[in-house]
Amino acid sequence: MRVFMVLLALLALPCQGLEVAPKHWWVGMQNPDVQLLLHAPNTAQRQWQLRPYDGVKLMRQHHLDFDNYQFLSVHIGAQARPGTLQFVADDGAQFDYQLKARAHDSKQRQGFSSDDVIYLINPDRFANGNVHNDNHPSMIEKVDRQARDGRRGGDLQGITERLDYLKRMGFTQLWLTPARENNMATGSYHGYAMTNLYAIDPRMGGNEAYFDMVAQAAERGIGVIMDMVPNHIGANHPWVADKPSRDWINNGGEFLANNHRRQTVMDPHSSVYDRTRFNDAWFVPAMPDLNQRVDELSTYLIQHSIWWIEQAGLSGIRVDTNSYSDKAFMARWSQAIMAEYPNFSIVGEEWTTNPGIIAYWQRGKHNQDGFSTGINSMMDFPLQAALVKALNEEPGWHTGWVRVYQSLGNDFMYANADDLLVFADNHDMSRIYTQLGQSVNKTKLAMTLMLTIRGIPQVYYGTEVLLDNTPSDAHGDIRIEFPGGFSGHQADAITGQGLSAEQTQMQGYLRTLLQLRKQHSALRQGRMVHFAPKDNVYLYARIDNEQRIVVILNKGGKQHLALAPYTEILQGAKQAKNLLSGEVLRLNQTLAIGAEQAMILALQ
Incomplete structure (x- = not known):
């Protein structure tokens, strides 16, 4: 063996074109094992050795159906120290791999809670801080501010420059819809069809801009929640044309329309056909559905989530299309994250007005089928729907405020209703001011409720200045440009210049509510x-x-x-x-x- 290693050392050359994920790892993690996914032409033909490193062992190497991918299983013992691992192959190829020290008290990081108020932003539509990254030569779609679903040029610098405003208002957490690479030909601004899970989109400023934004937010007492999508990828992700295994993408890599029957997950009477058509079919043709029953893919998705938490310093995760993923995987994923970060927070999206379905997914719920998850928070869609109906209809035995009263009365179904995320609107529905017929008073009532009841409040960007998508309910119109965030705007929400009297009044009212919530513990807990x-x-x-x-x-x-x-x-x-x-x-x-x-x- 010693002779073999000496020969490898003499022959070894950096492996050109080799991609390794995760990009690096840390010593001192709760789970001492990490899976490295290697990608390069015919890399599966190589036999790898790890040069001696105290506390670290290469336990296994294998590949699945195709030779362009290889998996290395590495054990990082308790005695391992930060440094550089060196892997060498029998054909002379080599690569270095960094083991880093964790940030102080990283394991004990605090997630979001009812002490917080979350501000939700679509980054492309919020503010353009750097016009020089509006377009990028490696990205297909270019800026087109006239197109409903076109890119506007908003980026992370634009958000960073407005963090002081968010602090003054009283927001303590920031949730961005996905800022990671979305190299799709159309509609890429929304971010949910990712093409590289380890890269922030260069039109957003790239990874360093994201890390800088999180750090500067932390200096102001603001945490950052990352929007993650374990269910699917974008159709232009490299895995679509070059995947590690035949079953890496559901339905053989071909589009099959989802039935969107989310209750089949917990329905004791559901057919295998209906459950499969929900779990394994695709959300839309542009979003291939991942098969998390493949163990190596499941591990990849868990590790990439932990990598972002540790590397960026996140305080939470929002899970898109939570129930569409394989539920056994979702339990493994969420529990693995919470094992590494016991005080962390995860909020799941389950868009239904049925509280029983939402309650099924919350940590601590005793379900009939024995399913248990690590997700502590879920989005309270039933309450949101009840609120809009209550404010728009005449009172009756089953109408008006009674709808909200009854919705909150269903809290007995939840393991912990105080951990539910409450909201008047979000990026997938018309703005609350629009839903309430452009009534300022009704909007004030809605926001008063959301900031004074149980749960964790979330406010959609621009609600404080009455952003409106009347008469269209198209997503591209709901995700309107934030006033003052782009060239040519006559109004600026930060300075107040050009705002109407009603917008200024609403902004002041919401600021007052946020400050009252901060000052009075009873409103939070x-x-x-x-x-x-x-x-x-x-x-x-x-x-x-x-x-x-x-x-x-x-x-x-x-x-x-x-x-x-x-x-x-x-x-x-x-x-x-x-x-x-x-x-x-x-x-x-x-x-x-x-x-x-x-x-x-x-x-x-």
Whole structure:
């Protein structure tokens, strides 16, 4: 063996064209094993050796169906130290591989929680900080600001330059729709058809711009959540034409339309046909569906997620099309991440108004089929739908605020309703101002609810200045340019220049809500007590050991609210301070509240 290694050392040359993933790894991880995926023409014909390195062993090498890929299984023991591993092959090829030291307290990083408020951004539509990266010679699609689904040129520098604004407003977490490479011919701005899972799109500024943005956000107390898509890739991903195995992509690499019957995952009566048509069929033709039942692919997807968390310093992950992936893989994926980062946060997207389906995917839920996941948060689509209906319809036995009341009443289904992500709108639906018929007062009521109830609030960019996609509900129009983020804009949301009186008012109102939530622990962590709505009024309280705060939402005309039904939360309080106006109110027999107004009362 020693003679063999000496000969390899003499013959070894850097392996041209060899791609290795993950790009590097770390010592001291909870899981001591890492799988290296090697990609180069006919690389599977090579036999590799690892030059001696204390604490590190090459345990196995193998390939699947095709010779352009090879897998090396490496064990990194507890005694291993940061440094450079050297791999040499029997044909003289070699490559170096870096083992890095982890950042201080990386394992103990804190995820997002109900103490946070998340700001959701489509990077291409938010702000253009560097016009020189609008187009890139290796990227197919170019900037076209006139096309509905065209690229606008927004980038990570544009976001970084506006972090101070986000801090002033009161946001503490930033969720970007995917910024990774999306080298598709059309519609690439949305980011969900990725073509390189380890690279930030160069039109966004590349990896270093992303790392810089995360670091600068952290300096301002803002965490960053990465949008990940384990279910599928873009049709221009190299795996489509050159894959490691025949079954790497579902349905033999050919498009099969998904039935979108998400309940088949947990339905005890579902047919194999329907379950397969949901799990294995493709979301759309441009997004080939990955087969996570292939163990090597499952490991690849887990490792790439951990790589981004560790390398970038993330505080959370948002999982796109959560239920479309193989559910056994999703359990393995989420549990592997949480084993490395016990205080981390993951939020899953399951777009349904059925709370039972959403509850199935949350960590701690005892499911009939024994399924268990590591995902702590899910997006509360039932509440979002109930809110819009409540504000747009006349009150009745089953309508108006009762819809919100009943939606929150379903919290018994969830393992932890306080960990649900609550939102009035997002990047896949019309903006809340649009959904509410361009009513400023209704929009204020919606945002008051979302920032004062249980859960983790998420606000879509531009909501604070009433961005509107009327009359179109096309995605390209929903994801409108942020005012002041691009050349030619007359209005600027950061400076306030050119905003209408209503936009300025809304921006100030949302800032006030964000600051109140920050200042009052009960609004973030207090238990919730709510009362059946009556006469267009919905009243609830948030209560902790320090505070009792009452929220009153009136979507009707001016009223005098009788206080007798609410004695259990008033507990003899004689007065309350309206945190929105600063006015101190006497709590006698009735309380006056204006038409389409909200009150946030701190009981005294």
